[in-house]
Amino acid sequence: MATETLITTENSYLRDFTGSNSGSETPGPQWLLNLRQSAALRFGEVGFPTRRNEEWRFTNVSPIAETPFTLAGKTDSAMTAETLSGYTYEGMGGTQLVFVNGHFQPDLSSQEFPAGVTVSTLSAAMEASPEMIEAQLGRWAKFTTQAFVALNTAALEDGAFVHLERNTVVKEPIHLLFLSTPNAGPTVSHPRTLIIAEANSQATIVESYSGTADTVYFTNAVTEITAAENVVIDHYKVQRESRKAFHVATMQLQLARSTNFSSHSVGLGGLLVRNDANAYLGGEGIECTLNGVYLGNDRQIIDNHTEIDHAMPHCNSHEIYKGILDGHSRGVFNGKIFVREDAQKTDAKQTNQTLLLSPTAQIDTKPQLEIFADDVKCTHGATIGQLSDEALFYLRARGISKDNARALLTYAFASDIVSRIKIDAIRAQLDQVLLADRALQGIAL
């Protein structure tokens, strides 16, 4: 009886969350329909994860299942270039693709892109390069094992596409902006991004997720990035969803020989946030950096799962995640590192540090190293701490108010991650959030 109810419920999710019964006007190619169908079937089988699932042990997603979300429609977003400026990065330059509630906004997006780069919607790319998209889309992010990826894939109609041709070097950042604006009721969108970097290419890519109002919505994002040999990608994800929003995102990386990939995940918003960053190091000599910094307050739940799979020898991975938790917020960090039998000379370093600003904030942190090679260097460390009373007094004894002293020390805690952000405009915005939240604006030199 219980099982039956569950299936019915989840079928209704499929209908409401993905719009699969809405008789979509642009059905897309047959292979896409097949992919969506398989993903929908899979979601129907597995349903939303429960806390009995080890990967979701610390994060209860029933608030998502219990909210009557419907797929966000293609309404007039009322966003203009002016109102958009609050969600872009002043002075960053580069090009941008803007989506509102999952729908592409050509008026707000760049019209021209540097030579050797294609930045378009996935639907446009399916028409322009059907074979390439069919071969890559849905290939890396596994809907068979990950329920939210299945849900995203079941709803897949459009998204963002970036293609870097061989030997292309793009200096200015490419910004993919996913905005959520208020709707009549709680809505869901499923942002989907596919990034294909051919050999020897280089680019900086920024994904931003923001809410324009303090409303309840659900962003269920999937990003697949595949990099061929000798690619350099600097990737930023800036999450500034509304404080009532749910944000679940999976980034799946497929890296080839001698690739240098760095990811900077900045988490500032959301009520319930879950990020999965999974990297497959499939060639020798790869450098993979996964860094993250996140702020939690009130009753926010912020869950970061990372997985780095060392399949080949001589690869380095570096990982630092830092959490700043205040109020009743709760953080989760789960860092998996696999070193397979062939992956000799692996150098993997994982660090997770959490600053608890209130006695009611909480972190569950779990490193998970599985090593099958014998000539490797793998280290991990987790620290949990509070602001030092000695340091606080020292700052106050120099005339700095208690609140500002706390902000300054909090900022200092995050500073090594912040200083690794190479885009000044993003760093400046993060500076402002970290300091302004606690009334320290204007203090930065």
Place this chain on the structure above:
Amino acid sequence: MALLEVTDLHARVAEKEILKGINLAVNAGEVHAIMGPNGSGKSTLAGVLSGRDAYEVTGGNVQFEGKDLLELEPEERAQAGLFLAFQYPVEIPGVNNTYFLKAALNSIRRSRGEEELDAAQFLKLVREKMKVLHIDPSLLNRPVNEGFSGGEKKRNEIFQMAVLDPKLAILDETDSGLDIDALKVVADGVNALRSPDRAVIVVTHYQRLLNYIVPDFVHVLSGGKIVKSGGKELALELEAQGYAWLEEKELVAA
């Protein structure tokens, strides 16, 4: 009225009474040395005056320019013009020394209704003070005290004092652990700041620093009380005889 007026000050840490009735008046322009053996209450006095919350004041009062100092938060004391040079300056990784000092100075200026200094004005001031104190400019761009040698930390305290321009500076055993060169640098720094508007309290275990910072008054703290006060020659007397004779005298008196 004196700049600082300490009357019958009693304070304790946990259940232990450390200060047992301190009386001290410090006028602008004066340099006072407070000497005493270990455990006499020197650092407790410095801590109570600067607002460290480990200490509980159980009696007496402290007036600073006529204000009740003990009612003020540590930052309000700094804003009112009090400066404590720490015995053990704290390392603060991730906070740039310059950034920190500018935040401190502007916080103090703001509290006084003065215009905040912008980056250019601030750097000009910092350069001036650096020249006077012979501070290595590279210290400025490092995190506060992180990886500094003992001497560098103490010099950094004096440098902060010079930039923040207090009315009353309390040096809490700034000389401890310093070699003679570092000691001279610290002393030169303090002497450069001596002025008719400013008072300095030098808390020290040893007489050596007082060869370079010549005090107007010397007080001997023992068992939580000032047991003897005098001029600079008292310091020499202590150096020659140690503190033991004071304690004996106290025993006799008791």
